[in-house]
Amino acid sequence: MNETIRQNLHTHSTFDDGKSSMEEMAQSAIAKGFTALGFSGHSPNPIDTCSMSMEGMNDYLETFRFLKEKYKDQIALYCGIELDSLSDIDLSPFAYIIGSIHYLNTPSGQVAIDESRETFDHLLHDIYSGDIQKLTADYYAALIDMIRSRDFDILGHIDLISKYNEDETYFSFTADWYLEQARKAIDAGIEKGVIFEMNTGAISRGYRTMPYPHASLLDYMAKKDAKLCINTDCHNAIALDQSMNQALALAKRAGITDLYALSEDGFSPVSIDSFVGELN
Ligand SMILES: [Zn+2]
Numbered sequence: 001m002n003e004t005i006r007q008n009l010h011t012h013s014t015f016d017d018g019k020s021s022m023e024e025m026a027q028s029a030i031a032k033g034f035t036a037l038g039f040s041g042h043s044p045n046p047i048d049t050c051s052m053s054m055e056g057m058n059d060y061l062e063t064f065r066f067l068k069e070k071y072k073d074q075i076a077l078y079c080g081i082e083l084d085s086l087s088d089i090d091l092s093p094f095a096y097i098i099g100s101i102h103y104l105n106t107p108s109g110q111v112a113i114d115e116s117r118e119t120f121d122h123l124l125h126d127i128y129s130g131d132i133q134k135l136t137a138d139y140y141a142a143l144i145d146m147i148r149s150r151d152f153d154i155l156g157h158i159d160l161i162s163k164y165n166e167d168e169t170y171f172s173f174t175a176d177w178y179l180e181q182a183r184k185a186i187d188a189g190i191e192k193g194v195i196f197e198m199n200t201g202a203i204s205r206g207y208r209t210m211p212y213p214h215a216s217l218l219d220y221m222a223k224k225d226a227k228l229c230i231n232t233d234c235h236n237a238i239a240l241d242q243s244m245n246q247a248l249a250l251a252k253r254a255g256i257t258d259l260y261a262l263s264e265d266g267f268s269p270v271s272i273d274s275f276v277g278e279l280n
């Protein structure tokens, strides 16, 4: 008999920039029929007001231990962390790590790529003189550097640089130069053995109608047998299962046969047919 898996390993709470408490997230996950929920608060980064403080991170771990015990008969809870490339902390307390780039080092200091369209336009026009190819090249180079120099399990939202580009305002998703840059990062991730995520986070926040990665990259990942999982990167309990059925359908259409599931023994591939999305 095939076990059904409803899993989300990329979630935020009031310990960082989320709107729901960890307990509200756990209760919502149980109500929505999740079998596994992972917390992934933003790792402490002094310039990032969305990240946890060092003290907050200790409370986060303590709260997790309390909730894991309290709900142990109803759901498998895991404590992970979303490690920003510019954050340097002890990662040993965490069951898994999501590695993400949110900032680029520029001559004007560290600038966020996903904070707002205004910040992105500032980055592109004032710092990169409108050169979108150079901006995306620096983003993917930073991603490759993180893949090679840091240890983590899941690569967060690989094409976050396209957050405001769903309508191709800034570049075409099928431009040769773009595909070449992004595919190099995918190749580096495959070589390192990381799990890529399909991430629906920008859908609930109204920036996109489709998950990361774009179909042009997902097809390449499927062809290359990249490891994949589906997460919603949600910042409140309602969006815990945001567009998961859509992501599952896109993965199947791309030819993906397995997704990675987390258990107490770590990550392992499971047939995509065992995974379910949001309740209808
Ligand atoms: Zn992120």
Ligand SMILES: [Zn+2]
Pocket (backbone or CB within 6 Å): 010, 011, 012, 082, 233
């Ligand atoms: Zn996140």
